[in-house]
Amino acid sequence: MTDFYKKYYGYEDNIKLKDDDIRILQEGMTLKKLNASKEEFNERFYKLDFNTNELVATTKEFRKKEKKYAITILNEVKSGCSSDNLKSFKLKNSLNDRKNIANIEDVSFVIIFDNFRKSLDLLAPSEADRDLWVRVLSYFIILTKKRKGVLPEADKIMKSYFELADTSNDKKLDKNEVTEFLDSINIKLKKKQLQKLIKISDMDRDGELNEAEFEHFMLQLKKRREILSLYKLIATGDQKTGTSFIPEYLTADRFQFFLERYQKEAKTLEECKEIIYNFEPTDLKDEFKLSLYGLVNYLMDPHQHIQDYEKTHQIYMNMDMDFSSYFVNSSHNTYLSGDQIMSESDPNCYVAAIMKGARLLEMDCHDGSDGRPRIYHKKTLTNKILFEEVIEVIKEYAFKISSYPLILTLELHCSPPQQLVMVEVIKEHLKDYLYLESFDDTSYPTLNDLKNKIIIRCRKPIKETQSVLQNMVRINQNDFDDEVDEDFEEIQELEHVINVVQNASFKGIDYAFQNYSKSQSSSLSESKCSKLIEEDTASRILKYTSHFFTKVYPAFYRQDSGNLKPIDYWLYGFQMVALNFQTFDSANDLNDALFQDNGQCGYVLKPRILRDPSLRFDPNNIATMENKVKFNIKIISAQNLPNKSDIFKDIVDPYVTVKIYGVPSDKQEKKTRTIHDNGLNPIWNEDLEFSINCPELAFVRFIVRDEDLGNDDFVGANAFRFENIKQGYRHFHLKNKYSKGTLFVGIRISKQN
Numbered sequence: 211m212t213d214f215y216k217k218y219y220g221y222e223d224n225i226k227l228k229d230d231d232i233r234i235l236q237e238g239m240t241l242k243k244l245n246a247s248k249e250e251f252n253e254r255f256y257k258l259d260f261n262t263n264e265l266v267a268t269t270k271e272f273r274k275k276e277k278k279y280a281i282t283i284l285n286e287v288k289s290g291c292s293s294d295n296l297k298s299f300k301l302k303n304s305l306n307d308r309k310n311i312a313n314i315e316d317v318s319f320v321i322i323f324d325n326f327r328k329s330l331d332l333l334a335p336s337e338a339d340r341d342l343w344v345r346v347l348s349y350f351i352i353l354t355k356k357r358k359g360v361l362p363e364a365d366k367i368m369k370s371y372f373e374l375a376d377t378s379n380d381k382k383l384d385k386n387e388v389t390e391f392l393d394s395i396n397i398k399l400k401k402k403q404l405q406k407l408i409k410i411s412d413m414d415r416d417g418e419l420n421e422a423e424f425e426h427f428m429l430q431l432k433k434r435r436e437i438l439s440l441y442k443l444i445a446t447g448d449q450k451t452g453t454s455f456i457p458e459y460l461t462a463d464r465f466q467f468f469l470e471r472y473q474k475e476a477k478t479l480e481e482c483k484e485i486i487y488n489f490e491p492t493d494l495k496d497e498f499k500l501s502l503y504g505l506v507n508y509l510m511d512p513h514q515h516i517q518d519y520e521k522t523h524q525i526y527m528n529m530d531m532d533f534s535s536y537f538v539n540s541s542h543n544t545y546l547s548g549d550q551i552m553s554e555s556d557p558n559c560y561v562a563a564i565m566k567g568a569r570l571l572e573m574d575c576h577d578g579s580d581g582r583p584r585i586y587h588k589k590t591l592t593n594k595i596l597f598e599e600v601i602e603v604i605k606e607y608a609f610k611i612s613s614y615p616l617i618l619t620l621e622l623h624c625s626p627p628q629q630l631v632m633v634e635v636i637k638e639h640l641k642d643y644l645y646l647e648s649f650d651d652t653s654y655p656t657l658n659d660l661k662n663k664i665i666i667r668c669r670k671p672i673k674e675t676q677s678v679l680q681n682m683v684r685i686n687q688n689d690f691d692d693e694v695d696e697d698f699e700e701i702q703e704l705e706h707v708i709n710v711v712q713n714a715s716f717k718g719i720d721y722a723f724q725n726y727s728k729s730q731s732s733s734l735s736e737s738k739c740s741k742l743i744e745e746d747t748a749s750r751i752l753k754y755t756s757h758f759f760t761k762v763y764p765a766f767y768r769q770d771s772g773n774l775k776p777i778d779y780w781l782y783g784f785q786m787v788a789l790n791f792q793t794f795d796s797a798n799d800l801n802d803a804l805f806q807d808n809g810q811c812g813y814v815l816k817p818r819i820l821r822d823p824s825l826r827f828d829p830n831n832i833a834t835m836e837n838k839v840k841f842n843i844k845i846i847s848a849q850n851l852p853n854k855s856d857i858f859k860d861i862v863d864p865y866v867t868v869k870i871y872g873v874p875s876d877k878q879e880k881k882t883r884t885i886h887d888n889g890l891n892p893i894w895n896e897d898l899e900f901s902i903n904c905p906e907l908a909f910v911r912f913i914v915r916d917e918d919l920g921n922d923d924f925v926g927a928n929a930f931r932f933e934n935i936k937q938g939y940r941h942f943h944l945k946n947k948y949s950k951g952t953l954f955v956g957i958r959i960s961k962q963n
Contacts, residue, residue, distance in 0.1 A: 231346050236260065239339060243267075244331035246295040249302065251333060258346070265321075265347075279323055279330075280948070285565065286322040287347045289340065293320040296331045313337075319344050326561040326607075327547070371428065372421045382418040388427070400861075400887060407431060434506055436847045436893050436954065440939060441502050444468045459499035462486060473514075473938035509941060509954075516940035516955065517806065517930050525809035529614070529657040532728065533711065533759040535821055536657065537780060538617070539805040539812040540570035542763050542788035545585050545595060550769045552591045553792075557603045563791050564607045567805050569812035570617040570667075570761075570786050573600065575624050575632060583628045583635075598635045605639050608664060612811040615645075615660040617711065619733075619761070620668040626701045633703045640664050646709050651728045655710060657813060667731060669713040671700035711759060719746065719754045728757065734784075736765040736774040743782060748828040755783030756821050763788040773797035777871050780804070781829040781907055783820040799929040799945070800871060800909050807931055817906040829873045832903050841900040841910075841932075843868060844956035845882050846939075848914065851889035851925055852948040862889040862916040864925060866953065868898055872908035872932075884917045901962060908932035912953060914944060926951045935959070 238257025245252055255268045258281075265279040291300045291314060300314055311317075316337045321330040334340035375383050375391035383391070385408065392399065399407070411419060411427035419427055438456065444464055445457035460468075466482045469475045477485070483498040489511070490504035500508070513519045520526070541563040545555045560571055575597055578584040584594035608616045622629065636644075643664040649655060709729075716722070716732035734742065739762045743751065754760070762779045764772070771790040776797055779787045789801055807814045819827035819834075828834045845866045853862060863886045869879040878900060885892035902908050911929035915922040926944025937957045944951040 227346065227349055231342060232258070232260075234342065235346050238266075239335065241335075241343075242333040244295055244299060244333075246299070246331070249299060256332075279321075281350050284321060284323045284347060284351050285326050287344050287351065288320045288322070289318075289344050290315050291318050293322075293329050293331050295329070296320065316340070321347065326565045327556070327558050372424045375424070382416075382420055383424055384418050388419065399890065431890075434847075434849075434891070436895070437506055437509065438502060441505055444505075456502070459494050459501050460505065462498045462500075465500055474936075475938070509939060510952075514940065516935055516942040516957065518934045518936050521808070521934050522806045523809060525811050527808045527813075527815040529813070531656055531815070532654045533657070533731075534728070534755070534757055534785065536785060536813045536815055537804060538569050538786045539567045539801065540761065540786040540788040541568040541791050542572060543574070543587060543790065544568070544571045545573065545600070546587065546592060546771065546790070547792055549771050550587060550590065550592075553771075555586050555593050555595045557595055557600050559792070560600055560603050561607050564604070564616070565611060566791060566802075567611060567810055567812045568791065569612065569614060570619060570788065571604070572619045572621070572788065573597070574621045577624050577628045581628065581631065583624050583632050588623060597632060598639075601635055601639050604664070605643075608643070609662055612813075613661045614657055614811050614813050615663045615665050615710075617665045617667050619713075620666060622668060622698070622700060625698050629698070629701045630703055633701070633707055636666065636707045640707075644707060644709070646706075654728050660710065663710075665710045666707045667711045667713060668704060668708050669700055670708050671702050671704050716760075719750055722754060722758055726758065728759075731759040731761065733761040733763060735763060736768075739779060739784065743778070748782065748830065749823065749826055751782045752820060752827065753823040755785065756823055759786070760784050761786035761788060764790065776800055776804075777907075777909065781873060783816055785816075794945075796911065796927075796929070799911060799927060803909050803911075803929040803931050803934075807934055819904075819906060829904075829907075832875050835873070835904045837905055838901065838903050838962040839905050840960045840962050841870075841902050842958040842960075843898045843900075845894045845896050845898065846954045846956060847891060847893045847895075848889075849891055849952045849954070851892070851914065851944075851951040852946060853889060861887045862923075862925060863887060863918070864889065864892050864914050865917055865922075866894065867913045867915065868900075869911045869913065870900055870902065870908060871911065871929075872902070873904045875903050876908055902932065905932045910935065912942075912944075912955075914951070914953070928953075 235258045238255055240253055241256050242251035243254050244250075257266050258264075259266050259278075263281045265281065265284070267277040267279075291297050296314075296318055300311075311333070314333070317334050317340050319332055319334065319340050321332065323329070332343075334343060371391070372383070375387055377387055377390070378384075385404070388408065389404065392404075407427055407430050408419065410430060411423045413423055413426075414420075441460070442455070442457060444467070445460055462479055462482045465486060466477060466479055469477050469482065485508065486498050486500045486504065487495045489508040490500050491507065492501055492504070494501055494504070508514060543550065544563050545557075545559050547554045547556050547559055563571055573585050574587055575583050575585060576588065576594075578594070578596070583597040585597055585600055586592050586594040604616070604618070620632075624632065643662065645655065645660055645663040645665065647655075711731045712729055714722075714726055714730035714732050716734055716738070722730075722732070762774070762784050764774050768774075768790075771793045773789050773793055773795055774787070774797065776787040776789065777800060787801075789797055791798065804814055805812060815821075819825050826834060845868070848864060848866075851862050851864055863884050865882050865884040867879055867881040870876050880898045880900070882894045882896045882898075885894065908931075909929055910932055911927060913927040914925040916925050924946070926946040928942055928945050930942075935957060937959055939954070939956050941952050941954050944953065
């Protein structure tokens, strides 16, 4: 299978598990967890629960309190004292006989989770046990990344489900044991549904399920009626062939027909046979025949999801242009973990943003009382973090996700002495990453020129020859503009670290063309940019954004860390639309959709209509749009939707809304009917049709809600760039706090006359 993974996923499955690895961690072991505030370790019992795909921690007082961590939210596992807390503990207690742990480096490990924001600092009983945890968790983290949150080993682990469900250890499951087991994996069935499934599976009619009967029960539970209809259609050409008739298999040529006719994918017969061999779970694969379960496996594979796998997993765009030609994944006030007024500032927020794909980060830099600059939000209750600590973290993670340039926007509120400290810190830690070669507008560096470089985006110091009047204009330029560096004049030493991009006040489009070079980059507040769009023409704005690298950031009144609507500014070619990444909302969904493109490198080439002013594109004029299409979506079904309440365990009443974002004429939404009391496998089979005038700038967002009295509860959502959507029968995962649930849809796209 390794060769197949290497060919199909682009890399090998390097981590090899030993025979008993998974079993040992399913049974669990006692580990010691660091309580950093008390500088002490507390014992906890940890195990892997593959029913729910969770790491479960319980207290020593015999498992009375449980803390669960979904495997899908684990980001990384590191051996040794690799976290700040463990390093600090080791350093502080190295000479303390009572607290010192001689072999701490050999038995410690760190589990990083929740988008790199949090960590578990742990000690294992021995080095071998530590290595076991690191090996197994790393293995499943890699698999989770491969499968976009779905653990492919789950079917293998299903074999142990019977033992886990058999709490009485009598080799049989009664109705209560079945119900409790289904509860544990978040599946709710109506009483009649459960009775019917047990009756179908109870072959010896004793009212209980033995292991073979339970396996049959689980197969019935997993049965996908909607895919069965598709399976019949592929096999016979008739979706309505006798309800009791189920073809035994699909031949390779019928599978090839399915790919060409419905999925719009051209494959040779030999390629089809290889696919069948790798996805068919039964011996039919030896004859290159595909069963119903093989088809389900194939359709659930990440390569067959709604979003084009090749576009999202490899860099395919032209990267030999300068910054002005690309959208850039940009973070606003990166250091904040919550709202703008009272939330924690944390260096790990920079790690989280980078690992989410950000290539522009922000720092508000102020004087520290000890002579060391701090980062925090001025005139608020947010705490202060060391500038140098943030720079060290950025150095470690800058190019883990993308090799393309990382831009650091510095808002300077520091006195000259502490500005000098900042320059020295940057030179000490980042000197090998700075791009300091000379250039002019005719030789401005491209993204490929800037690979593995960190760009300091800051205002360059004013030359002594500049007038006092120019300085006064700069200070008083913007009301409510958080990005004006108004406290102190910049020191000349900043020129040693600023080169490719420098902040410059926005004083109008004409002023920019008359006075600025290509390296000068302005920042506009949401309000100021919206006013510009309202008062100026699309042609002038697009001419400006095709030449100048410009940032838009949320208005000052968004104190709850709410976000602007990024699409409103992308439509006019603004490259850096900065968002509060810590907020879960539609803005971040759209941002994720855009920057999934081009191998998730953080840079997406703007469509030609935004790069070439001669095309005279206007978002408000349909006549300037040439690629109109019809977009037909069949909302077929959903699988394993989360319950709306952990307390009441209510079964959801789901419906799906499909919302189109883009130019004003494309903004529209439609929804399905509601399916009552079914979060396991609701089936809609509803057709929705949209006309899209500008597919280059369109996004599609799917939202699942639970119909309820008053406000309908959010169940999950996901968004995709229209140009990355594949035709055919496709699955995709829903985003929610549970990382749970999928939708199954049919897509057809055709040119519009």
